[in-house]
Amino acid sequence: MNIASAIQFGALAVVAVFTLVRLPLAIQGRNPMLFWGLAAATIGVALSIPSIYLPADALLGGANHANLVLRYATYGVVALIGGSAAAAFQAPKVRRIILGLPGLVVLAATAIATTVLFSMCDMPVSSPGLNGYINQEPVWAYAVLGRIYPAYIAACLIVPAFRVAATGRRPALLRVGSALVGVALAEIVIWSALWVTGQQTGVWDYILPHSSVIILTAGLAAVAVYGIAAKKKEKQSLLTHSYAR
Incomplete structure (x- = not known):
């Protein structure tokens, strides 16, 4: 297994485990948006791995429709997790x-444009990452669009994430989680910018997006643990106050 495959399967394992951990909490109604975002991330990461993509695409007809599912999953990930992160960072303007x-208008327009561009592409045989068709102009435009929306959401969240991380009065766990989220978002923006500008990134085309998934998941886990601990502490304080009365 080469480094690209190792980091891809590592990212899949991390996000899948955290998704399963969040499932019981989502059933209880505790931040279901985060769970669905992680579930979409699991699908997206899985479909980015050739050994999973090829059989999945074969089930869908073998004409790269799995890549379209990957795009939709990616948009869902960044929208749902982005909204959840904005709430955790107390950034209501960013959340709006x-x-x-x-x-939602930007998301709908991106999804529609993605669908239209996909319909214009001639991709009759499964190709992970669409590497076999990237010289087609519609395919290139489709691939660029698939990176612009995640970069847009990431760029919106970078400042709130690092602002929380740099605030000394905030709890350490929240600051660490926010810093990790900020680093992951920066990776997404850098990866998207390098790809769109045509820079030859080699193995970094795998390392940057998948390591960002691992770091983002770790950061969200830290923020989630902080939130759970804070709620428990608040309940204990209320019980103590009631008992004292």
Whole structure:
């Protein structure tokens, strides 16, 4: 197994485990948005691995429809997790940009444009990453669009993430989680910018997006653990206060 495959399967394992951990909490109604975002991330990461992509695409007809599913899953990931992260960072304006009317309009337009561009592509044989068709102009435009939306959401969240991380009065666990999320978001922006500008990134085309998934998941886990601990502490304080009365 080479480094690209190792980091791909590592990212899949990390995000799948955290998704399963969040499932009981989502059933209880505790931040279901985060769970669905992680579930979409699991699908997206799985479909980015050739050994999973090829059989999945074969089931869908073998004409790279699995890549379209991957794009939709990616959009769902960044929208749902982005909205959840904005709430955790207490950034209501950013959350409105992501999940408010402007953000939903951008998301809908991106999804429609993605579908239209995909229909214009001639890709009769399965090709992981569409590497066999990237010289087609519609395929290139389709691939670029698939990176612009995640970069847009990531760029919206970088400042709130690092602002929380740099605030000394915030709890250490929240600061560490926010810093990790900020690093992951920066990786997404850098990867998207390098790819769109045509830079030859080699193995980094695998390392940057998949390591960002691992780091983002770790950061979200830290923020989630902080949130659970804070709620428990708040309940204990309320019980103590009631008992004292």
